[in-house]
Amino acid sequence: MASEFAAGNYRFIPAVFQYSSGAQANAGFEIERVRFDRLLPLAEGFARIAAYIRDAGRPLTAFCACELRSPAAFSEEGFRAFNLHYVKTLSEWGIFDGTTNPVARSNVCPEIDPPSEPSFYAFSFTRPSTTTSPSFVIAGGAEARGGTASYPDRIVCYRDPSPGAWREKVRFTAGEMERRLAEFGFGWKDTTGVQAYSVHDFHHALVDELVRRGALRSGLTWHFARPPVVDLEYEMDCRRVLREVVI
Structure with a gap:
């Protein structure tokens, strides 16, 4: 069930400490997605994001989603160590309370020309809007069932x-992805963007598993990248965002 993050003017789907499963702007607000023209290392990216959000007249708690790029897939232990480092800034911004994290996230690893360190590809935040059209970001998810097992x-x-x-x-x-969309009361027909991440040829599954179920109503952006943990092979995310810019 979705929870409210009043300080950011959005609600979110609780998941794990490092990210939520999705964020949706509250009534009177919309999500803006900002993609960097070049990847920015984590510290530089956080600083640039903070400046952009403040210049927009918004509090840092408006930060609601991000898309990361990492040098290579992590081991389970390495992934946890990275996540513990990542959430420190969210704590400083008044977003992560030590247990619950409302920020949706994707984190993948480019197979060709990867960054030398974890970096920002894009981020999203909420801002006031007169539009009545909803906006949301669904976090990246790969082919791993939930639970505490390895x-x-x-x-x-x-x-x-x-x-x-x-x-x-x-x-x-x-x-x-459909389960997370349904948490907000939406479906594929509401999305404006769908992304897939893999270094393998999955085209034989496109028609039956994606096209026929309506997932590609706005096309598909395929990134030649691996999910963030060793042995995961396929990841997706999706969104409904009407305001997108590149800086």
Whole structure:
């Protein structure tokens, strides 16, 4: 069930300490997505984001989503260490309270020309708006079931590269996107952007697992990148954002 983050003028789907499963702007507000023309290392990116949000006349708590790029897939231990570092700034901004994190996130690893350190690709924040059209960002999700078990025990078709396994991976991930959309009362028909992340050819699964279910109503942006944890092979995110800029 979605929770309210009043300080940021949005609600969110609770997930894990490092991110939420999605953020939706409250009535009277909209989400603006800002993509950087070049990747910015984490510290520089946070500073640039803070300046941009303040210049827009908004508090730092308006920060509601981000898209990261990392040098390579993490081990489970390495991923947790990175996340503990990442949330320090969110704590300083009054967003992360030590347990609950309302900020949606995607974090993937470009296979070619990756950054030398974790970096920002894009971010989103809420701002006042007269539009009545909703806006939201659904966080990245890969083919791993929920729970506290290790990733090898939760990954769908673990280390199975067969065509049938790939259909299962895409089907599961698309289903998770649908579950998160439904938490906000939306579906694929409401999205304005869908992104997929993989270094494998998953085109044989596109028609039945994505196109027929309406996921590609606005097309698909494919990034040649891996999900952030070793042995995950496919990730997606989606959004409805009417204001997008590149800086």
